[in-house]
Amino acid sequence: MIFTKEQILKALSTVQEPDLKKDLVTLNMIKDVQTEGNKISFTVVLTTPACPLKELIKSSCIEAIHQHVSADAKVEVHMTADVTSARTSAGPMLPGVKNIIAISSGKGGVGKSTVTANLAIALTKLGAKVGLIDADIFGPSMPTMFDLEDVRPSVIQENGKNFIIPVKQYGVELMSIGFLTPPDHAMVWRGPMASSALKQFFSDCKWGELDYLLIDLPPGTSDIHLTLVQTVSVTGAIVVTTPQKVALADAQRGLGMFRQPQINVPVLGVVENMAYFTPLELPDNKYFIFGENGGREFAESNNVPLLGQIPLVQGIRECGDNGKPAAMQNDVIAEAFRELAETLAQQVAIRNASAEATKRVEIKV
Numbered sequence: 001m002i003f004t005k006e007q008i009l010k011a012l013s014t015v016q017e018p019d020l021k022k023d024l025v026t027l028n029m030i031k032d033v034q035t036e037g038n039k040i041s042f043t044v045v046l047t048t049p050a051c052p053l054k055e056l057i058k059s060s061c062i063e064a065i066h067q068h069v070s071a072d073a074k075v076e077v078h079m080t081a082d083v084t085s086a087r088t089s090a091g092p093m094l095p096g097v098k099n100i101i102a103i104s105s106g107k108g109g110v111g112k113s114t115v116t117a118n119l120a121i122a123l124t125k126l127g128a129k130v131g132l133i134d135a136d137i138f139g140p141s142m143p144t145m146f147d148l149e150d151v152r153p154s155v156i157q158e159n160g161k162n163f164i165i166p167v168k169q170y171g172v173e174l175m176s177i178g179f180l181t182p183p184d185h186a187m188v189w190r191g192p193m194a195s196s197a198l199k200q201f202f203s204d205c206k207w208g209e210l211d212y213l214l215i216d217l218p219p220g221t222s223d224i225h226l227t228l229v230q231t232v233s234v235t236g237a238i239v240v241t242t243p244q245k246v247a248l249a250d251a252q253r254g255l256g257m258f259r260q261p262q263i264n265v266p267v268l269g270v271v272e273n274m275a276y277f278t279p280l281e282l283p284d285n286k287y288f289i290f291g292e293n294g295g296r297e298f299a300e301s302n303n304v305p306l307l308g309q310i311p312l313v314q315g316i317r318e319c320g321d322n323g324k325p326a327a328m329q330n331d332v333i334a335e336a337f338r339e340l341a342e343t344l345a346q347q348v349a350i351r352n353a354s355a356e357a358t359k360r361v362e363i364k365v
């Protein structure tokens, strides 16, 4: 029996990517179609490193071939991943960096930095290349959370210009103002100086090829937020909040800022942190200390996805203080961060598919 490539592609064009709502052929997700006798093989290129829909897509492909090409064909489906990229906000793309994701919170102390550090680890564990900028210029916490308190990044010279090499820890490329100042040094910079430091993290750092560059922003709304969107194209923003009323009111202001015309960054979703307290010895017991489902309702009322609900557990705080984010373990907490990372990666892919892809432009700052 001889099958043609056209027959196979036609069959696969009946299979929809469930999130992106377009067929696999239109989305350029099929490559390396090969046939030999009764055997048909091809590769599906997924848009996120650990697509939760992998098995569904695979079985739908096999079914489509059996239905539209031959019921007897032996089908071999290989899977790879290539994270997508698209210009969304106004700034230029950073060469080599596919997606820049801003992590914000309205109120301080809701766990934005903790969520960022753990997301970076969880995305790395999924197989993505991840970078992290600690843009909380006035209170950098990444050196502690990644056990890098006394570390200084190295500098190289290229064409007479000095470039900082981000520090690599646990597979994540990191840059923080904390690497450049002593830990006991209080930052008394004015807004423009802080903005200029952030710009330098983009222009003077040698970032490698990255799927996701996470930006841990200072709490609230500030010059830094505006500088970020003017300096680079931001794929989207995440809002971290606790379920508490006062935190939600601030989160609402933060989310509103991303939707203002001069910022205009898509909101990828909400993370409800400290969603409930769980004691170590009674992991099934949930105590809703800060209220129940506040983050979920906040996401619903703003018509954005709820990316995840992270419990308040002693281990998350301890791991952060010990410089080894909880997502590095193999337990239920790490599982919660893995699910969060998968959902975020999925939302980025959806956003990129709907955004108008544009040519990459060299950054000049």
Ligand SMILES: Nc1ncnc2c1ncn2[C@@H]1O[C@H](COP(=O)(O)OP(=O)(O)OP(=O)(O)O)[C@@H](O)[C@H]1O
Pocket (backbone or CB within 6 Å): 105, 107, 108, 109, 110, 111, 112, 113, 114, 115, 136, 139, 141, 218, 219, 273, 274, 310, 311, 312, 313, 314, 315, 316, 317, 318, 320, 321
């Ligand atoms: N889910 C959690 N379970 C337990 N402790 C947590 C959790 N999330 C955050 N924490 C702890 O709460 C404190 C505040 O967290 P974090 O520094 O991440 O907040 P933040 O929003 O980044 O703060 P800031 O406004 O200062 O930037 C830290 O001590 C951290 O270890």
